[in-house]
Amino acid sequence: MRRTPILTVIALAALALTSCSSGSTDPAPELSGVSPSTRPPLQTTTPGPIGPSGPAIAVPQSRWDALVADLTKRGVTGTPQLVSSEAVTFNDGSLGCPSPGQSYTQAQIDGMRVVVSVDSKTYDYRFGQGAEPKLCGA
Structure with missing residues (x-):
């Protein structure tokens, strides 16, 4: 008796599951009267260098000292020469230099970009609100 229920x-x-089926096995059914999109496919690009979003500015001594200390810590022995320094509004906490697998604050950050040269090698440093330098491309 229990088998019947x-x-x-x-x-x-089983009837409910099969009644939900559309009967078509084609994953992309054709729509009559609809032409393919004329819009080009979405293309992504790798972000290029960040251009200045503000005027050229002088590097505060505390930031210059931090930059020199970072170069020294990396084993760079020459005297750094300032190539450029500019105010930049970065789009997020990566300061324009994201690292794979790292998450960052999603808020604009006012900071600066300082490019120096030591013995014909260029170093691109970024600063956010503090005096801690971030070497871009390291």
């Missing part, structure tokens, strides 16, 4: 439930479940 169980078999009935199984039969109704």
